[in-house]
Amino acid sequence: MTAYFLRRLLLVPVTFLAITALVYTILRYVPGGPIEQAEAAMRLGAMAGEAGGGGGAGLFRGETALDLDEEGLLELQRFYALDQPVAIGYLQWLGLWPRERRTRVPPSTRERHPEPFQALEELNAARVRTGERLAALLAEHGLVALRGEVWRPLAGAEELPAAVRDRAEQLRAAGFGKRDELMELLLAHGHAYAGGSYLRQAGAELRAQAPELHAQAERLLGALRLAEEHLRRVREQYGFEIERDGRLYKVERRLAGILQLEFGDSYTQGEPVLGLIASKFEISLQFGLAGYLLTWLVCIPLGIFKALKHRSLFDAASSLLVFLGYALPGFVVALLLLATVAPALGLPLGGYKPEGIEQMGWLEAAWGRFRHMVIPVTAYVAGGFATMTILMKNSLMENLGADYVRTAFAKGLGERRVIFIHALRNSLIPITAGIGHAIGLLFAGSFLIELTCNIPGMGLLGYTAIIQRDYPIVLGILVFGVLIRLFGNILSDLVWALIDPRIRFGR
Amino acid sequence: MQATAGWLVLLGLVGAGYLLAHRLLPWLWVRAGRLCGLRMELSPLTARRLRRFRRIRRGYWSFVLISTAFTSSLFLELVVNHRPLYVRYGERVQLPAVADWLNFIWPWAELPASARWADFGLPELGEGELDGRRLAQWIAEPAALERLAASRLLAAERAADEAERAALVREAGGYRRLAAEIRTGLLQILMPPYPFSAAELLVHLPGSPPYPAVWKRHGSEAGAAAAMSVGGPWPLLGTDFAGRDVLSQLLYGFRVSFAFALVVALVGYAIGISAGAIMGYFGGWIDIAVQRLIEIWGSMPFLYIVMILAAVTQPDFLKLAALLIVLRSWLGITYTVRGEFYREKAREYVQAARALGVPDRTIMRKHILPNALVPVVTFMPFDVVAYIGALVSLDFLGFGLPPEVPSWGRLLRDGAENIRNHPELVVIPVLAFALTLYCVVMIGEAVREAFDPKEYARLR
Numbered sequence: 001m002t003a004y005f006l007r008r009l010l011l012v013p014v015t016f017l018a019i020t021a022l023v024y025t026i027l028r029y030v031p032g033g034p035i036e037q038a039e040a041a042m043r044l045g046a047m048a049g050e051a052g053g054g055g056g057a058g059l060f061r062g063e064t065a066l067d068l069d070e071e072g073l074l075e076l077q078r079f080y081a082l083d084q085p086v087a088i089g090y091l092q093w094l095g096l097w098p099r100e101r102r103t104r105v106p107p108s109t110r111e112r113h114p115e116p117f118q119a120l121e122e123l124n125a126a127r128v129r130t131g132e133r134l135a136a137l138l139a140e141h142g143l144v145a146l147r148g149e150v151w152r153p154l155a156g157a158e159e160l161p162a163a164v165r166d167r168a169e170q171l172r173a174a175g176f177g178k179r180d181e182l183m184e185l186l187l188a189h190g191h192a193y194a195g196g197s198y199l200r201q202a203g204a205e206l207r208a209q210a211p212e213l214h215a216q217a218e219r220l221l222g223a224l225r226l227a228e229e230h231l232r233r234v235r236e237q238y239g240f241e242i243e244r245d246g247r248l249y250k251v252e253r254r255l256a257g258i259l260q261l262e263f264g265d266s267y268t269q270g271e272p273v274l275g276l277i278a279s280k281f282e283i284s285l286q287f288g289l290a291g292y293l294l295t296w297l298v299c300i301p302l303g304i305f306k307a308l309k310h311r312s313l314f315d316a317a318s319s320l321l322v323f324l325g326y327a328l329p330g331f332v333v334a335l336l337l338l339a340t341v342a343p344a345l346g347l348p349l350g351g352y353k354p355e356g357i358e359q360m361g362w363l364e365a366a367w368g369r370f371r372h373m374v375i376p377v378t379a380y381v382a383g384g385f386a387t388m389t390i391l392m393k394n395s396l397m398e399n400l401g402a403d404y405v406r407t408a409f410a411k412g413l414g415e416r417r418v419i420f421i422h423a424l425r426n427s428l429i430p431i432t433a434g435i436g437h438a439i440g441l442l443f444a445g446s447f448l449i450e451l452t453c454n455i456p457g458m459g460l461l462g463y464t465a466i467i468q469r470d471y472p473i474v475l476g477i478l479v480f481g482v483l484i485r486l487f488g489n490i491l492s493d494l495v496w497a498l499i500d501p502r503i504r505f506g507r
Numbered sequence: 508m509q510a511t512a513g514w515l516v517l518l519g520l521v522g523a524g525y526l527l528a529h530r531l532l533p534w535l536w537v538r539a540g541r542l543c544g545l546r547m548e549l550s551p552l553t554a555r556r557l558r559r560f561r562r563i564r565r566g567y568w569s570f571v572l573i574s575t576a577f578t579s580s581l582f583l584e585l586v587v588n589h590r591p592l593y594v595r596y597g598e599r600v601q602l603p604a605v606a607d608w609l610n611f612i613w614p615w616a617e618l619p620a621s622a623r624w625a626d627f628g629l630p631e632l633g634e635g636e637l638d639g640r641r642l643a644q645w646i647a648e649p650a651a652l653e654r655l656a657a658s659r660l661l662a663a664e665r666a667a668d669e670a671e672r673a674a675l676v677r678e679a680g681g682y683r684r685l686a687a688e689i690r691t692g693l694l695q696i697l698m699p700p701y702p703f704s705a706a707e708l709l710v711h712l713p714g715s716p717p718y719p720a721v722w723k724r725h726g727s728e729a730g731a732a733a734a735m736s737v738g739g740p741w742p743l744l745g746t747d748f749a750g751r752d753v754l755s756q757l758l759y760g761f762r763v764s765f766a767f768a769l770v771v772a773l774v775g776y777a778i779g780i781s782a783g784a785i786m787g788y789f790g791g792w793i794d795i796a797v798q799r800l801i802e803i804w805g806s807m808p809f810l811y812i813v814m815i816l817a818a819v820t821q822p823d824f825l826k827l828a829a830l831l832i833v834l835r836s837w838l839g840i841t842y843t844v845r846g847e848f849y850r851e852k853a854r855e856y857v858q859a860a861r862a863l864g865v866p867d868r869t870i871m872r873k874h875i876l877p878n879a880l881v882p883v884v885t886f887m888p889f890d891v892v893a894y895i896g897a898l899v900s901l902d903f904l905g906f907g908l909p910p911e912v913p914s915w916g917r918l919l920r921d922g923a924e925n926i927r928n929h930p931e932l933v934v935i936p937v938l939a940f941a942l943t944l945y946c947v948v949m950i951g952e953a954v955r956e957a958f959d960p961k962e963y964a965r966l967r
Contacts, residue, residue, distance in 0.1 A: 011799075015806065019806050019807060026815065323949065323952065324941060327892055327941060328937075329900060332941075335923055339933040343927075343930065448904075482806055486806070
């Protein structure tokens with residue numbers, strides 16, 4: 001049997017990889033991802049008359065233009081860890097492929113050790129200066145520089161070649177998520193897109209019409225390329241990077257995925273995912289555990305009583321309740337209680353702790369918490385108690401019909417002793433074996449109940465993460481959920497095999 | 508007269524629903540089977556099981572109730588609709604509710620379902636849709652029309668604008684003419700027994716939504732005012748915040764939820780039975796591979812996937828059903844059928860059939876399958892409950908059916924948002940929901956007991 005459980009354990013990583021890869025791929029391919037969300041936030045911000053806005057990370061550096069330039073887009077993608085192809089992205093997330101981690105060099109460090117950064121800053125100053133001169137020079141002639149070349153903006157999409165016009169317009173309308181594709185398409189036809197307008201290559205035209213200007217532009221472009229080249233070399237050799245606005249970053253290439261326990265930061269809240277999950281887990285556990293224990297306390301006696309009074313009036317009447325509990329989802333029960341019982345008893349309509357709990361005495365605080373727990377916990381119990389009660393009843397009845405019970409009665413043992421010592425112990429086996437499955441529920445929390453009762457637990461965290469496309473949280477919760485479920489199933493079987501010597505797995 | 512005809516229609520439909528579900532369909536089923544060359548006779552075992560099922564009263568009556576209700580609900584447009592069943596103006600006759608129903612039965616027909624005032628005696632009201640409830644009231648009491656005309660003329664006198672005055676005078680003339688035409692019997696109308704629809708927004712009632720239920724309306728201020736100014740029908744269970752009638756939403760929601768659950772369960776079972784049969788019958792690496800697939804598939808967070816996909820496209824009935832089928836509904840039954848096939852294939856009759864050279868497909872279909880169907884039948888009602896629950900949860904979250912489709916989940920969602928002031932908007936749907944699902948669970952319990960009886964030996 002050890003071999004059987006070892007085999008099951010060995011299958012866990014395989015299943016885990018398959019599930020996470022599947023979900024990761026789905027998340028990457030689904031439209032409306034974080035880039036689009038950031039775009040929407042930007043548009044909203046622009047409409048509200050704010051500079052930049054959205055994204056939460058100060059990514060846009062006060063840009064008022066609604067279009068991201070290429071660099072901005074790349075930065076956005078890098079921030080959301082979406083700059084790699086899906087397969088590599090997945091491996092990076094897993095921690096099997098190195099990824100670049102940029103950490104801001106704090107100004108204090110720069111103050112203390114100015115020398116190594118000075119060269120970098122000078123290079124950056126040169127880059128910015130040259131860029132500005134180039135832009136000013138070209139602007140006089142209605143031209144722009146992009147990707148080390150000179151371009152002429154077009155008045156509109158009509159001036160694009162007919163072959164790409166419709167497709168380009170489609171891609172442009174599709175937003176930031178399709179910018180890469182748009183650029184690729186246009187570059188293949190000697191065009192480009194930047195700053196909200198289409199561009200046409202103007203290098204040859206410039207050389208023919210204004211050779212002097214062309215030579216000047218080429219020189220500046222060359223200087224720019226040189227500066228970029230130097231910066232790149234510094235970055236590769238020493239791992240430091242400087243942004244145009246002078247912010248310094250330390251760039252490291254290392255493994256940083258879930259195998260290294262780096263779950264990343266939440267997009268929306270900016271906090272580490274692990275900490276968020278831990279704090280929410282605490283809340284969910286409170287309710288889940290209370291609900292689970294209460295289910296046991298209600299179901300076991302009820303099931304026993306129903307088995308002993310099989311086909312009596314009590315059995316029929318309690319069956320009504322049990323089947324009702326089976327039919328209604330937990331959150332519907334919660335809603336019903338919120339609508340009827342809460343106003344009648346003055347119970348709170350949501351939340352998990354009373355306001356100002358810090359100032360209360362412990363007795364008052366405990367009472368407040370209890371009042372908040374009544375309805376959600378009842379809903380949790382309603383969700384699970386039907387199955388458990390029926391299981392208990394059937395299991396006990398089966399055992400009461402078994403031969404060993406007959407023997408026990410025959411040798412003259414009392415009814416109580418036979419039922420509660422002999423039969424009950426055996427009939428608890430299938431229920432005990434469900435413990436492993438219950439762990440998953442305890443971890444995840446029922447997000448429908450948490451939503452209806454407004455409890456900020458794990459379920460609600462996952463739900464809002466999905467809505468806001470906060471992928472690190474979604475994937476983080478998935479990781480724990482899947483692991484706990486997979487190990488929980490094995491644990492269930494193991495418990496079963498341990499307490500019931502008749503069970504033999506793997507035969 | 509109006510009301511009697513309406514109730515007759517209702518009774519007729521429920522009767523028709525019963526006959527259809529319990530007489531015609533079984534008969535057609537047997538006939539169709541015979542046409543295909545099957546014997547279509549119950550085996551003695553199945554006959555005994557069915558007899559046992561009938562003896563379990565709660566379950567059997569729940570079954571009659573639910574199946575009749577569902578078949579009748581297929582004709583819901585004829586009973587619960589704000590459009591008239593029949594409206595006549597001289598030579599012109601239109602059957603808007605019937606057109607509605609035909610559109611439901613055969614969506615590609617796209618019949619014009621609404622009657623216009625312009626075609627039925629009141630071109631003065633423009634291109635608007637004919638309001639059957641008002642017209643029925645006027646036909647019952649033409650004097651009301653004359654009062655309306657008088658009030659319009661009064662308003663015209665006070666009107667500041669020349670064009671507005673002319674319009675009001677013209678409208679009043681229209682009402683007068685209509686009253687005269689009604690007295691000559693030129694206009695006739697027959698409304699459905701419950702003249703409200705799930706999609707119609709009742710905003711012209713006095714007061715503001717949510718309108719209270721009919722027994723509460725005298726208590727409330729808006730209701731009292733409404734009762735004074737508007738005779739005629741009132742939404743029985745009141746309306747929700749948007750002014751949609753609650754009762755018709757419940758009824759149409761019942762039809763949608765049930766159809767959804769049945770489709771998901773049946774298609775999922777078809778897939779699951781095939782997959783399970785292949786796994787169990789052939790075993791070996793097919794079995795192992797599909798088992799892993801199911802394990803992975805089953806660990807996918809279902810609601811996550813639905814939410815993500817719902818964010819991409821507007822889900823509709825078919826998309827949601829397909830998703831639920833592909834992601835969930837075939838998994839559970841696969842394991843069960845696999846186990847049954849594993850057990851049955853070792854039996855002598857299968858070996859005998861093999862020895863005779865019967866092809867695998869025939870053995871699976873004709874010999875093993877009938878013996879493996881018992882768990883399938885007993886699980887089905889419980890799965891229907893689960894899928895209705897899933898649809899309600901999705902609608903409650905706002906990731907379910909499109910907004911124009913009436914659904915229980917959205918009703919709950921609307922109620923939950925205003926639970927403090929209008930708890931009845933939660934309680935009413937939950938009660939309807941509980942009653943329906945309870946009946947289905949009763950059916951499931953009875954089926955389980957009839958098909959798979961456990962005789963417990965009791966010593967004391």
